[in-house]
Amino acid sequence: MSNSKLYKGSLTTIILKLLNENDKMYGYEITQRVKELTKGELKITEGALYPALHKLEAEGLLDVEVAKVDNRLRKYYKLTETGTKETVNKLEELAEYIKTMQALVNPKLA
Amino acid sequence: MKLTESQIQDLYAFTRQHFVEHYDLQTELVDHLANDIEAQWQIQPKLTFEDAKNKAFKKFGIFGFMDAIDQKAKAMNKRYMRYMWTELKKWFELPQIISTIALFLLFYITFSTVYIATLALVFFGIITVWCTYKSIQLNSQFRRRKELSNKKWMLEEMIYKQAGSTMFIFMSQLFNVYKIPENYGGNTYFLVLFSLAFTVIALVNYISLEVIPNKAEKLLNETYPEFSL
Numbered sequence: 001m002s003n004s005k006l007y008k009g010s011l012t013t014i015i016l017k018l019l020n021e022n023d024k025m026y027g028y029e030i031t032q033r034v035k036e037l038t039k040g041e042l043k044i045t046e047g048a049l050y051p052a053l054h055k056l057e058a059e060g061l062l063d064v065e066v067a068k069v070d071n072r073l074r075k076y077y078k079l080t081e082t083g084t085k086e087t088v089n090k091l092e093e094l095a096e097y098i099k100t101m102q103a104l105v106n107p108k109l110a
Numbered sequence: 111m112k113l114t115e116s117q118i119q120d121l122y123a124f125t126r127q128h129f130v131e132h133y134d135l136q137t138e139l140v141d142h143l144a145n146d147i148e149a150q151w152q153i154q155p156k157l158t159f160e161d162a163k164n165k166a167f168k169k170f171g172i173f174g175f176m177d178a179i180d181q182k183a184k185a186m187n188k189r190y191m192r193y194m195w196t197e198l199k200k201w202f203e204l205p206q207i208i209s210t211i212a213l214f215l216l217f218y219i220t221f222s223t224v225y226i227a228t229l230a231l232v233f234f235g236i237i238t239v240w241c242t243y244k245s246i247q248l249n250s251q252f253r254r255r256k257e258l259s260n261k262k263w264m265l266e267e268m269i270y271k272q273a274g275s276t277m278f279i280f281m282s283q284l285f286n287v288y289k290i291p292e293n294y295g296g297n298t299y300f301l302v303l304f305s306l307a308f309t310v311i312a313l314v315n316y317i318s319l320e321v322i323p324n325k326a327e328k329l330l331n332e333t334y335p336e337f338s339l
Binding site for chain 1: 112114115137138139140142144145146149152169170171173177178180182184186188259335336
């Protein structure tokens with residue numbers, strides 16, 4: 001990853017956005033999807049992903065489902081109604097942030 | 111190549127070695143490590159299980175599973191407090207509010223006498239003895255449950271073992287109860303607050319040591335879809 005600090009604040013937004021596009025996902029799948037979408041540029045670390053997921057679950061933004069896959073149990077996360085609403089807010093916030101940074105870094109484009 | 115049942119069990123043991131005590135978090139981490147190992151085998155089929163496991167674990171960083179454990183405990187605590195709050199609110203709605211008012215009046219009337227300090231101590235004693243008795247009972251219930259299932263769930267441990275913690279905060283105030291001057295019985299503001307405090311303490315202890323443990327199965331099933339699997 002080029003600079004993990006810059007991405008850190010957006011982790012929850014990334015998770016919410018992914019869950020908004022996919023009905024339900026499990027932890028490992030999320031890390032892989034991010035890697036795939038960003039062509040390896042952004043790697044969500046395991047050490048940060050699970051704490052973030054558990055926090056979102058406690059806040060009532062995510063709900064869990066468990067299924068037996070192969071010979072083990074798999075925990076799936078999905079958005080709750082509040083979670084879906086919060087995703088819209090978070091994405092707007094992020095867009096606003098990107099716009100502000102754009103104006104600062106590259107005034108000609110803004 | 112897929113992991114065998116014994117390798118899955120090995121991963122469970124591995125999470126336990128790395129201080130993940132609770133089955134709920136163990137399960138999630140086992141699935142993650144298993145997925146990672148299987149993905150590694152697709153690229154390097156000759157890699158041993160041990161090497162692949164260690165490589166998968168390294169990705170969690172120098173703190174290993176610690177952050178996940180901390181955050182999970184915080185999240186569960188929040189959930190427990192939410193259950194607690196939901197139950198407490200019920201005592202201020204009909205029909206339970208009648209019992210709440212009766213309890214408040216009982217405290218208020220008895221504390222209005224000159225024997226306030228003695229009576230406060232008596233109530234204090236009754237609550238403490240009951241709480242201690244219930245805590246011991248719940249603790250041994252928890253041990254039996256663990257022996258039966260060989261699994262420990264984070265919320266289960268909170269319900270059975272942390273339930274008595276409010277009592278200890280209450281007990282630490284014993285010193286203040288001793289100091290109540292007799293003439294305080296005539297001060298209405300003090301009396302209302304003091305009786306209210308006793309009412310809330312009695313309710314909170316009753317809920318955490320009786321109501322919530324009685325609902326344990328329901329709450330655990332609600333929290334963990336895998337609980338009855």
